[in-house]
Amino acid sequence: MRKVNKYYGTFHALRDVDLDIPPGKVTCLIGPSGSGKSTLLRCLNFLEDYDSGEVRIDDQLIGYETPGGRRMSARRLREMRRDIGMVFQQFNLWPHMTALQNVAEGLERVRGFSRPEAEVRAREALAKVGLADKEANHPSRLSGGQQQRVAIARAIAMQPRIMLFDEPTSALDPELVGEVLGVMKQLASEGMTMVVVTHEMGFAAHVADRVVFMERGEIVAVGSPREVFHDA
């Protein structure tokens, strides 16, 4: 991100944000509520349109045809977002589908796999998050932690180049947080590029390669966990 600014009406939510996200690493965004973490994350896949500056993944500009120019077509935006997995605080699973169907659906519809091929890949993704034995369960028959792991499986099954997590454990009962962080930690150890908005300081301190501390729409500290937490 280069000099990114975002306004909600007159409220200045992101102020000249410059940020590099290292590939193959975990970047954690931390800071007080309302400091702009989620806004920053959502600018990365243009769920939020920024007002000025540039967001690029590799060399590809996100959201606009040219810096400050016209918005991308919805079609180009969809193509671009195929490479970006996103996991939200709310799990957003389809309640009428099983865990397997939830994961297979996008593989079939977006990636164009045949149903059998989509299911093979969906099973692999579910196994990866430790839910091989729950594929036939509907979300109502899964714990919150299991539902969030299905949501992660759904995102990683698409083989994204980068994964964005927006407070993925905030809606969970405390005893279920660890299983979701554990899956994220495993993904990190496999070299997935991850950007994580979180209040889990243990995760930021122990799993992040880089910690970004935000306040009032600005990045006020960035560095290794040691650097950022030592200065804080």
Ligand code: ADP
């Ligand atoms: P954080 O993720 O750090 O809690 P957010 O990025 O969600 O912060 O929000 C940053 C600021 O922008 C907050 O003050 C919030 O109230 C405001 N904000 C977020 N979304 C909107 C919106 N859609 N309309 C108006 N203000 C918003």
Ligand code: ADP
């Ligand atoms: P602290 O209480 O010291 O802040 P945490 O309880 O958050 O530490 O956890 C310490 C580290 O272990 C963090 O990196 C966290 O992500 C990781 N962790 C916590 N629970 C699990 C789990 N069940 N499986 C794998 N890693 C976990």
